[in-house]
Amino acid sequence: MEQYLSEFLENIEYQRGYSENTIINYENDIEEFISFLKKDGINKLKDVDYGVVRLYLKELYDKKYSRNSVSRKLSSLRSFFKYLHTKKKIEMNPFTLVSSPKKEKRLPKFLYNEDIEKIFEVPNITNPLGQRDSLILELLYDTGIRVGELVNIKLKDIDCSNKTIRILGKGNKERIVLFGVYLDDILNLYINEGRKELLKNKNSEYLILNAQGNNITTRGVRLIVENIIKKACINIHVTPHTLRHTFATHLLENGADLLTVKELLGHSSLGSTQVYTHITNERLRNVYLNSHPRAKE
Numbered sequence: 229m230e231q232y233l234s235e236f237l238e239n240i241e242y243q244r245g246y247s248e249n250t251i252i253n254y255e256n257d258i259e260e261f262i263s264f265l266k267k268d269g270i271n272k273l274k275d276v277d278y279g280v281v282r283l284y285l286k287e288l289y290d291k292k293y294s295r296n297s298v299s300r301k302l303s304s305l306r307s308f309f310k311y312l313h314t315k316k317k318i319e320m321n322p323f324t325l326v327s328s329p330k331k332e333k334r335l336p337k338f339l340y341n342e343d344i345e346k347i348f349e350v351p352n353i354t355n356p357l358g359q360r361d362s363l364i365l366e367l368l369y370d371t372g373i374r375v376g377e378l379v380n381i382k383l384k385d386i387d388c389s390n391k392t393i394r395i396l397g398k399g400n401k402e403r404i405v406l407f408g409v410y411l412d413d414i415l416n417l418y419i420n421e422g423r424k425e426l427l428k429n430k431n432s433e434y435l436i437l438n439a440q441g442n443n444i445t446t447r448g449v450r451l452i453v454e455n456i457i458k459k460a461c462i463n464i465h466v467t468p469h470t471l472r473h474t475f476a477t478h479l480l481e482n483g484a485d486l487l488t489v490k491e492l493l494g495h496s497s498l499g500s501t502q503v504y505t506h507i508t509n510e511r512l513r514n515v516y517l518n519s520h521p522r523a524k525e
Contacts, residue, residue: 229262229273236311245400247376248446257304274318276309278325285326295329302328337464338474344369346460353414359422360436361452363414368453368468371395371405372475372493375446375468381435383419388412397494405492476504 237255240246246254264284270276288298306323313321339347348365352358367378377395385394391412392404407415419435426437434443449468457466472493479489490501 299328338477356422356425359418366411368471370411
């Protein structure tokens, strides 16, 4: 079973261009299911039928997984078994016989302007790591890119004269993101000073480097952001993706249209972008209720 899993992961990485984070989620979901099968004495994937899938679903709900988590795990397994069926390793895909639970509506978290100002004050841009960390924050907030896209930016992708960056997104789809004067300033400082010190006479085509002069990982970026949030004394859970949500929310709050935000985020459908309109509408409602004399109790 593990051999089939390895082949599937190679397929979605090299043939379908899935992101590192997505591949990790697929691997974890499928490994969890394989452990369930072995515990129940099932050692061949071709022996998985509708009954086995229903038992697994029951176990997930017994463990109190959210509907969104169950839906994601089913999606991972549905794709895995579809791959096995295509490769003629199994006769049918039993996961097509079950429907995913209706997803819970969860609004993305975002930061207010005062919190954004706090976190940007944390990095010390007089040293190489501080310059790099400040650039990471600017890239995530100024462009709305995903952390997986950030770590793969190469120097050749940056057009400083037009203030644009070529981004390779999900499914190897390219898009161009724009940046302003704040990012431009820290980008030039980092490239001309901090990055050269981090390289330590090495060569690298990647923009963001770790302390050893190698291209940074997505986990490395998450740890940097977590550390900055702690130092800024912001008492909410913030990830690199929170800054992406904040980018979209602030654009819409300041008059950007939904189609423009969709293109900048690299969403394949407008439905993925529309969730941010709920955030901005809810915030408008709260401002109205707290500010208008006739709205207050």
